[in-house]
Amino acid sequence: MRIGLFATCLGDTLFPEAVRSTAVLLARLGHDVVFPPEQTCCGQMHVNTGYQREPLPLVRGFAEQFGDASIEAVVMPSGSCAGSVRHQHGIVAERYGDAALRAGVAGVQAKTYELSEFLVDVLGVTEVGAYFPHRVTYHPTCHSLRMLRVGEKPLRLLRAVDGIDLVELPEADACCGFGGTFAVKNADTSTAMLQDKLGNVAATGAEVCTAGDSSCLMHIGGGLSRLRSGTRTLHLAQILASTRSTPYVMQTDQLSEAAR
Amino acid sequence: MSSTFLGMPAAPPRSPYGTGNLRGERKFPAAAHDELRDEQLRRNLGKATRTIRGKRLDVTAELPDWERLRDAGSAIKTDTMNRLPELLQELERKVTEHGGTVHWARDGVEANEIVTRLVQETGSDEVIKVKSMATQEIGLNEHLTSRGITAYETDLAELIVQLADDKPSHILVPAIHRNREEIREIFRAAIPGVDPELDSVPAHLAAAARAYLREKFMTTQVAVSGANFGIAETGTLSVVESEGNGRMCLTLPRTLITVMGIEKVLPRYQDLEVFLQLLPRSSTGERMNPYTSMWTGVTPGDGPQEFHLVLLDNGRTAALADEVGRDALNCIRCSACLNVCPVYERAGGHAYGSTYPGPIGAVLTPQLAGMHAAKDDPNSSLPYASTLCGACFDACPVKIDIPSLLVELRHQHTEQSGTTAEKLAMKAAAQVMKRPRLYTAAQKAAGAGRVVAGRDGRISHLPPPFAGWTDSRDIPAPPKQTFRAWLASAEGAAELRAAAEEGARKPGHDGEQVGPGRNGTHVSPGRDAEQVGPGRDGTHVSPGHDGEHVSPGRDDEDGDQG
Numbered sequence: 030m031r032i033g034l035f036a037t038c039l040g041d042t043l044f045p046e047a048v049r050s051t052a053v054l055l056a057r058l059g060h061d062v063v064f065p066p067e068q069t070c071c072g073q074m075h076v077n078t079g080y081q082r083e084p085l086p087l088v089r090g091f092a093e094q095f096g097d098a099s100i101e102a103v104v105m106p107s108g109s110c111a112g113s114v115r116h117q118h119g120i121v122a123e124r125y126g127d128a129a130l131r132a133g134v135a136g137v138q139a140k141t142y143e144l145s146e147f148l149v150d151v152l153g154v155t156e157v158g159a160y161f162p163h164r165v166t167y168h169p170t171c172h173s174l175r176m177l178r179v180g181e182k183p184l185r186l187l188r189a190v191d192g193i194d195l196v197e198l199p200e201a202d203a204c205c206g207f208g209g210t211f212a213v214k215n216a217d218t219s220t221a222m223l224q225d226k227l228g229n230v231a232a233t234g235a236e237v238c239t240a241g242d243s244s245c246l247m248h249i250g251g252g253l254s255r256l257r258s259g260t261r262t263l264h265l266a267q268i269l270a271s272t273r274s275t276p277y278v279m280q281t282d283q284l285s286e287a288a289r
Numbered sequence: 290m291s292s293t294f295l296g297m298p299a300a301p302p303r304s305p306y307g308t309g310n311l312r313g314e315r316k317f318p319a320a321a322h323d324e325l326r327d328e329q330l331r332r333n334l335g336k337a338t339r340t341i342r343g344k345r346l347d348v349t350a351e352l353p354d355w356e357r358l359r360d361a362g363s364a365i366k367t368d369t370m371n372r373l374p375e376l377l378q379e380l381e382r383k384v385t386e387h388g389g390t391v392h393w394a395r396d397g398v399e400a401n402e403i404v405t406r407l408v409q410e411t412g413s414d415e416v417i418k419v420k421s422m423a424t425q426e427i428g429l430n431e432h433l434t435s436r437g438i439t440a441y442e443t444d445l446a447e448l449i450v451q452l453a454d455d456k457p458s459h460i461l462v463p464a465i466h467r468n469r470e471e472i473r474e475i476f477r478a479a480i481p482g483v484d485p486e487l488d489s490v491p492a493h494l495a496a497a498a499r500a501y502l503r504e505k506f507m508t509t510q511v512a513v514s515g516a517n518f519g520i521a522e523t524g525t526l527s528v529v530e531s532e533g534n535g536r537m538c539l540t541l542p543r544t545l546i547t548v549m550g551i552e553k554v555l556p557r558y559q560d561l562e563v564f565l566q567l568l569p570r571s572s573t574g575e576r577m578n579p580y581t582s583m584w585t586g587v588t589p590g591d592g593p594q595e596f597h598l599v600l601l602d603n604g605r606t607a608a609l610a611d612e613v614g615r616d617a618l619n620c621i622r623c624s625a626c627l628n629v630c631p632v633y634e635r636a637g638g639h640a641y642g643s644t645y646p647g648p649i650g651a652v653l654t655p656q657l658a659g660m661h662a663a664k665d666d667p668n669s670s671l672p673y674a675s676t677l678c679g680a681c682f683d684a685c686p687v688k689i690d691i692p693s694l695l696v697e698l699r700h701q702h703t704e705q706s707g708t709t710a711e712k713l714a715m716k717a718a719a720q721v722m723k724r725p726r727l728y729t730a731a732q733k734a735a736g737a738g739r740v741v742a743g744r745d746g747r748i749s750h751l752p753p754p755f756a757g758w759t760d761s762r763d764i765p766a767p768p769k770q771t772f773r774a775w776l777a778s779a780e781g782a783a784e785l786r787a788a789a790e791e792g793a794r795k796p797g798h799d800g801e802q803v804g805p806g807r808n809g810t811h812v813s814p815g816r817d818a819e820q821v822g823p824g825r826d827g828t829h830v831s832p833g834h835d836g837e838h839v840s841p842g843r844d845d846e847d848g849d850q851g
Contacts, residue, residue, distance in 0.1 A: 036772045036773065038722065042772075043735075043765060045768055045772035046768075052776070053784060053788040056788040056792065057788040057789065057791055057792035062785070064773070064776055066773065067725045068725075069725060070722040072719070075715055075718070076696060077696060078699065078703075078711070078715065079672075079701075080700070080719075083715050083716055083718075084719055086722075086723035087719065087723055120696075171677070171678035172679070174679075175680065175682065202680075204676050204678035207676065208675070208676025210673075211675070212757070212762075213755060213757050213758055214673050215318050215321065215673065215674060216758065216761075217318065217322045218321050218632055218636050220760065221325055221331075221636075222631050222635060222676075223761065247764070247765070248762065251758070252761065252762050254747055254765075255763050270788075272791065275787070
């Protein structure tokens with residue numbers, strides 16, 4: 030399958046390991062990964078902060094870069110960016126775009142997937158040949174869970190990982206308190222939510238807290254780092270990309286990517 | 290010759306600024322900052338919301354048709370809003386036919402005046418009250434007090450709030466922020482003749498309130514209520530409650546005055562079939578609420594002999610005029626969204642500054658009262674009091690998409706705010722992000738952020754407005770290499786090639802390869818490895834650019850990378 034990889038601005042700039050792992054994983058599964066180099070950002074931050082005019086060029090850019098019919102699917106290692114494309118690009122196009130843009134957006138929306146739903150729903154695989162002999166807990170990010178409805182898909186992928194010790198996160202479906210600019214505008218409330226999430230992560234005794242969104246992991250990882258916690262954060266793609274021949278190397282003094 | 294006005298009508302009015310209880314004194318972040326310090330409040334809220342959450346999940350999961358009930362509730366409400374004027378006129382006609390009197394109140398000021406006049410006409414200087422959001426919204430009690438009329442709240446939690454001269458903090462459980470010790474102190478200080486030895490055993494507290502209230506029920510001749518539903522088809526009003534105080538108020542006095550928001554009308558009597566299932570299960574987590582009272586006008590010799598219905602607008606028509614925002618009018622005040630909201634659970638109801646707190650309050654309050662009625666209007670902060678986690682949407686019995694409404698109201702806020710520092714920053718960010726060359730340059734500039742990080746790669750202090758982040762969280766130093774730089778590097782190409790080869794060695798992973806001859810040369814198992822090297826023309830294809838082959842290696846000149 031010819032897959033357009035959307036790195037997301039956060040992944041490209043701050044969390045390249047997660048995107049690298051996504052590319053490596055898809056290549057390992059035998060797919061043709063293309064990276065339209067003009068890609069930048071989906072505009073989620075703008076829309077969620079109340080700005081719908083400003084991201085119009087970003088919405089148009091996304092539709093143009095991934096609209097080519099030769100790209101059969103657009104995949105990104107982010108539930109919230111996939112949610113932005115699928116649920117918000119249409120709102121922006123409807124309000125400020127023209128008929129051509131609305132058609133372009135509709136076309137690209139229909140083939141846009143977050144990584145875990147692409148693997149399970151489109152490729153029909155849960156066993157991806159991964160090997161990760163560590164204790165892991167999974168945080169289902171809000172937009173993956175309630176906007177995209179990925180449900181158990183990430184957990185099915187994780188359960189199939191060789192060597193993994195997957196432990197359930199208490200109150201897993203509670204928001205970590207990130208919420209984009211919420212974490213800055215309402216820093217106190219955000220912090221109160223994060224404290225509870227960190228407590229639940231700590232209770233699992235996991236070496237790794239994983240999720241399908243680098244933004245939420247940046248938040249949780251930033252809190253774990255401040256506490257000098259022994260738990261690190263890793264994107265789901267990094268676990269799935271790890272194999273027996275090229276395993277992810279956990280160094281004892283190594284911080285999570287989120288606290289590099 | 291008379292002229293006919295054919296232009297657009299003026300926008301419907303919001304609730305007048307400075308009236309009622311639809312606006313706090315401070316913005317949400319400042320109010321929440323103080324509330325968050327109250328450890329007792331957080332413990333009470335955490336315990337109470339957790340308990341109600343669990344009960345609600347139990348009683349909604351047991352119904353096989355719960356999702357269809359939600360769909361039905363949503364459809365009936367949407368239908369109602371689409372023909373609100375005719376339904377309200379039908380309701381007025383039916384109530385009048387059955388001996389009631391209908392009054393129309395444009396806003397809270399008018400409603401307060403109407404109720405005051407009606408009470409004065411009875412000659413009474415006291416009223417007993419059924420818990421009511423609408424009368425709380427318009428500040429009726431305070432208004433009555435100013436006119437020499439005493440209003441007695443008869444719902445136990447409302448009584449606690451009233452005796453403490455406090456404000457409700459939850460739609461359903463107004464005293465959720467109080468624990469039993471606090472309630473004992475409130476009762477000992479404020480209930481006349483209460484046993485000074487009163488302890489904090491819940492049954493004893495309830496008995497003290499009961500003794501106090503029973504005397505009010507037996508002696509007061511006027512009651513004021515809200516309404517959960519008003520049936521247009523029959524003129525029937527309905528109140529659902531748990532304590533029986535409502536039934537007392539609705540049946541014992543000679544005069545009953547009901548204040549109902551115009552969005553509470555339902556088309557048909559049969560619609561109650563849906564809402565009397567949705568409401569208690571979503572609200573208290575009960576299969577059925579203990580008391581459901583319904584009355585139609587007046588019945589000679591039975592119950593109140595005088596009935597007045599005050600239909601309250603107070604910004605509802607303004608909300609109805611907003612094609613996105615109007616969905617908030619579908620709310621049936623169950624408070625399920627409050628109980629699942631992680632922001633409400635931490636900050637509490639008072640932080641919202643409105644009679645309507647929580648997620649629904651954050652979308653309803655700015656629509657009823659506006660969010661730009663004053664400079665730095667506190668209501669303008671409400672749409673931002675959410676992480677957009679979506680738990681409220683899942684819990685809502687009438688499927689109000691609260692996260693989308695919040696995003697819409699944020700948009701309306703920025704559209705009406707003129708030029709702000711944030712808007713300039715957002716415009717600047719979009720300008721950079723729409724130009725890939727500027728964007729990659731900005732990525733390199735971000736890479737310079739490494740210099741402010743500590744030796745361990747953490748950034749622990751940032752200046753405002755980002756200091757709120759680093760007060761409790763580190764931020765990673767930007768990595769040495771962006772993804773696109775890695776992709777364009779020899780290392781990236783080698784890693785992808787190795788992955789493809791590893792996959793090709795395993796059976797079952799080779800079914801969907803793209804054969805040679807396709808446009809461009811992509812990472813593809815079994816292909817000549819030489820073709821995957823970086824810096825070669827045509828390594829990757831950028832669609833939408835006339836098939837022009839673009840190599841991500843074009844940024845390779847950057848010395849920071851690799």
